[in-house]
Amino acid sequence: MFIVGPCSAETETQLLATARAVAALMPDSFEQVIFRAGVWKPRTSPDSFQGAGMVALKWLNRVQTECGLPVAVEVATPEHVSAALAAGVDYLWIGARTGANPIAVQAVAEAVIQSPVQPRGLMIKNPVNADAMLWKGNIERLERTSVPVIAVHRGCNHRPCWQMAYELRSARPDIPLLIDPCHMSGDKNLVEGLCRMAQTLGYDGTMIEVHCAPQTALSDARQQLTPDEWGALVRKYPFRPVCDDHTLAWLRAMMDETDDNLWQVIEERMKISRRIGEWKQLHDVPVLQRERFNEIVERRQEWALSHAISPDTVDAI
Ligand code: PEP
Numbered sequence: 001m002f003i004v005g006p007c008s009a010e011t012e013t014q015l016l017a018t019a020r021a022v023a024a025l026m027p028d029s030f031e032q033v034i035f036r037a038g039v040w041k042p043r044t045s046p047d048s049f050q051g052a053g054m055v056a057l058k059w060l061n062r063v064q065t066e067c068g069l070p071v072a073v074e075v076a077t078p079e080h081v082s083a084a085l086a087a088g089v090d091y092l093w094i095g096a097r098t099g100a101n102p103i104a105v106q107a108v109a110e111a112v113i114q115s116p117v118q119p120r121g122l123m124i125k126n127p128v129n130a131d132a133m134l135w136k137g138n139i140e141r142l143e144r145t146s147v148p149v150i151a152v153h154r155g156c157n158h159r160p161c162w163q164m165a166y167e168l169r170s171a172r173p174d175i176p177l178l179i180d181p182c183h184m185s186g187d188k189n190l191v192e193g194l195c196r197m198a199q200t201l202g203y204d205g206t207m208i209e210v211h212c213a214p215q216t217a218l219s220d221a222r223q224q225l226t227p228d229e230w231g232a233l234v235r236k237y238p239f240r241p242v243c244d245d246h247t248l249a250w251l252r253a254m255m256d257e258t259d260d261n262l263w264q265v266i267e268e269r270m271k272i273s274r275r276i277g278e279w280k281q282l283h284d285v286p287v288l289q290r291e292r293f294n295e296i297v298e299r300r301q302e303w304a305l306s307h308a309i310s311p312d313t314v315d316a317i
């Protein structure tokens with residue numbers, strides 16, 4: 001399943017130029033590509049571009065009729081749901097920020113149930129905080145509609161959080177799982193690597209941000225591909241998996257990410273350590289204070305005993 005399109009619908013010209021390029025580049029072997037565009041954007045700052053709003057739904061109608069592509073928009077409120085469905089939008093998705101609020105997700109689900117027109121699918125991104133069980137609960141809320149539900153893994157704070165996705169995959173192997181490598185990394189150069197990884201892990205598709213002129217994009221400029229870059233990427237599918245066993249691949253992904261986190265924590269610790277060193281120099285205090293040293297080691301050894309880690313490992317670290 002390939003979902004592709006700009007972060008935001010900015011102008012009719014930008015939207016149609018992107019959609020036409022995508023339709024022209026879509027490989028013959030693809031049955032369908034769904035065209036995405038954010039119309040109502042949940043931005044961090046009120047000074048950022050908030051999306052073109054209602055008017056963009058008409059532009060999306062042109063994408064449907066002129067390019068033959070089904071369209072998807074992000075919804076955060078019942079008003080968004082009724083406006084989008086009344087305009088004939090095919091798929092709706094709930095973004096990471098809305099997914100952090102179960103009351104909002106419930107309201108979206110109820111608006112879908114009450115709508116006279118039903119979407120073809122409901123996509124739910126992982127919440128902005130790495131909470132697999134909240135993501136699963138949101139899926140269950142959306143399953144009270146009769147619309148197929150699709151999970152989209154977009155990570156947290158520009159990290160994949162593979163563990164969160166693995167927990168969801170293990171709990172709900174029946175729900176299609178897509179990767180959103182653009183929001184996951186915030187960097188277009190990392191998109192292909194994440195797509196390869198997702199294929200090794202057995203994901204069911206991708207949601208990729210594509211803009212006709214990414215450098216001028218009003219949101220997420222650094223992570224959007226040009227249509228040509230997207231066309232080149234999808235022509236490389238299917239990637240040869242790095243590892244034939246999904247479970248081992250997931251465990252390795254989680255291990256590598258844990259190591260990345262570990263190195264970052266060590267770096268943070270070194271920075272604090274350096275500041276302590278500077279303080280000691282300034283106040284003429286010896287570098288090593290035996291009492292403090294012993295206290296730290298003992299505290300960690302006690303912790304190790306209750307966490308099935310050998311005291312020797314603690315000593316070495
Ligand atoms: C988006 O898809 O453009 C978006 C806002 O994503 P997320 O909710 O993952 O931040």
Ligand code: MN
Nearest residue numbers: 007209219220
């Ligand atoms: Mn975006």
